[in-house]
Amino acid sequence: MTEHDRWILSFYRHSEISGAQFFARLAKTLPAGPIQHDLTKHFADESQHAWYWTKALDEMGLEPLKMTFAYQDQYLEAAGMPTNIMEILSLTQVFERRIISQYARHGRVKDVHPAIKATINTIMEDEKWHIHWVGEALKGLEESFGAERVRKTYEHYRQADEAVYERFVTEHEERIGHILDKQNYAF
Numbered sequence: 001m002t003e004h005d006r007w008i009l010s011f012y013r014h015s016e017i018s019g020a021q022f023f024a025r026l027a028k029t030l031p032a033g034p035i036q037h038d039l040t041k042h043f044a045d046e047s048q049h050a051w052y053w054t055k056a057l058d059e060m061g062l063e064p065l066k067m068t069f070a071y072q073d074q075y076l077e078a079a080g081m082p083t084n085i086m087e088i089l090s091l092t093q094v095f096e097r098r099i100i101s102q103y104a105r106h107g108r109v110k111d112v113h114p115a116i117k118a119t120i121n122t123i124m125e126d127e128k129w130h131i132h133w134v135g136e137a138l139k140g141l142e143e144s145f146g147a148e149r150v151r152k153t154y155e156h157y158r159q160a161d162e163a164v165y166e167r168f169v170t171e172h173e174e175r176i177g178h179i180l181d182k183q184n185y186a187f
């Protein structure tokens, strides 16, 4: 189990770093305003999450594995590169929802290591805010893009997410099966 924990925590760490890098680039280029403001905090949070997972691995006596792929890259491959802020935020919203459900699921695994549980609990608070501010920003963008276009864009990324997640689960079933197996839930 420890090897599986090491892999999945390294994967989380790597994903958080990729997220931080993605938002960091945006935070540098976006014009001043509420989206730049919240996105800068979002970027800072994702950096912290990478640090929390690094710390959790250390507490468990594990070293982070070097990961060669990022879930985010597979998303972009499946859904195409977003070309405007509305598409970026729609993709972000889908991705954040996936992450929050993955962390919630992992937090419910029976006998989950206390360091994992504590890290998930801390991160969850930030992730809830990520979903909130991105949702509000998207609502605001409906004015310039049209509600229907925003809805369709979100749906496009949601479908891409389902395909990517399904592939991810199949490819790494051995490593993450214990998280996904309902038998292992505490309730």
Ligand SMILES: [Fe+2]
Binding pocket: 016, 019, 045, 046, 049, 123, 127
């Ligand atoms: Fe995060």
Ligand SMILES: [Fe+2]
Binding pocket: 046, 096, 099, 126, 127, 130
């Ligand atoms: Fe997040």
